Amino acid sequence: MKLPIFLDNHSTTPMDPHVLDAMLPYFVEKFGNAASRNHAFGWEAEEAVDQARKQIAKLINADSKEIVFTSGATESDNLAVKGVLEMYKEKGTHIITSSTEHRAVLDTAKSLEAKGLATVTYLPVDKYGMVNPDDVRSAITDKTILISVMLANNEIGTINPVQEIGKIAKAKGILFHCDATQGVGKIPVDVQAMGIDLMSFTAHKMYGPKGVGALYVRKKNPRVRLVAQIDGGGHERGMRSGTLPVPLIVGFGKACELCEQNMAAESARLTAMRNRLQAAIMEGLEESYLNGHPTNRLPGNLNISFAYVEGESLLMGMKDIALSSGSACTSATLEPSYVLRALGVGVELAHSSIRFGLGRFNTDEEIDYTIKKVIEIVTKLREMSPLYEMAKEGVDLKSVQWAAH
């Protein structure tokens, strides 16, 4: 077993070697511009892009013409929300989204609000982090032009009832954008069945290269139109100008193909591994709390709060395991994870959270090592924690007058 162990597969994933193999010819040998219509170099590149488009579209049950390449999910989110608003602003300027969206959606919405271009409703989530479709329905006004709700949350892995939200949007004739960055390639995604009109996703979260993503833009029932946010040569049906990064796109296509072929087996393997990690940690440590939905979550996701210890110190104590925390100690704001706060998790427990993100290349041996390390470090830090000492003495921590700073 090699250290450090990578258990942060929600932040990014290692590229699959098969993806790299597919990409390599497109750097030096087949370097053409896919937009060059007049020579073999261009045709060769275009053909490769077309094949990738098909591989990508197949994974989400879309038509290959509905795939618009971008630099990644953040750009896709920006293009979807800003592009739709700009195109349909005569119809209305109200957007509905949820409070646990990725900041690529939230900050885009906030920036439109701040400029006075849109009014935004941020829907609450339940204690598992799930959006209630009834809340979506009742938030709709005659000025609503877009609903943007994520498929699966990047911190807690909770999967939203996207299909139901899609139905509501369709019935009301409102466009539905879904940020599916964490879900595509991990769980089945079908834009037809789910009633999705626009969908953001990216290659590097599914064992593809960094620097390429896509926005699915529905072509019929209804035909979705967008105002481009990057002007230029009119690539991607005029929705996103800029020379296509052919090697990245080829890798994206290959990554989608691999995900499609292995999804059932990979999802079962990761779910079993995740469940084992969860059970061992929660049995081994009192007062550890699961964040997110107990079952309806991404296969590789596990988010746990360890009472009385602070997240960043946990990460520091396990520096040979790459993990992520909802603690705010690295930010100057002292505000911990807004996602956990939206679930109603107390600030103290939000500071104490660790996100485990399992992926394709993790092994059982790595999970065994992680279980041992987590139990060891949490126990050590609790010994060091005045809060744990007080709790053991029977002090109600909520009744203490803290000198907040």
Next chain:
Amino acid sequence: MAYSDKVVDHFNNPRNMGSFKKDEEGIGTGMVGAPECGDVMKLQIKVQNDTIVDAKFKTFGCGSAIASSSLATEWLKGKTIEEAQQIKNTDIVQELNLPPVKIHCSVLAEDAIKAALADYQKKVGDKTEAAT
């Protein structure tokens, strides 16, 4: 963010971690911070003849907070009350090479020292009052 070697050392080998027994004499206890801010420090001193003979800490917080309080106990030992008052957060920042985002950890440690000293002096004062 990379931690300085000194922070890592204090984190891995905390000095004087623990608590004094409840009935021990000459103890001053300072508890600062709040769980919702992500750090709470408990710092205790044991004083004999105006000199700090022992110090202990327990900290809930990030590695830099743990290191700041661990260092504080090292510095407190052997100092008089008067000398202990002079410890500044900037000294801790310098010694541990703390980045700007972690300066609040050193501030908290200074607050904890001041709170422990004040608690000890209050206890002594109470006793003197009770005696007269």
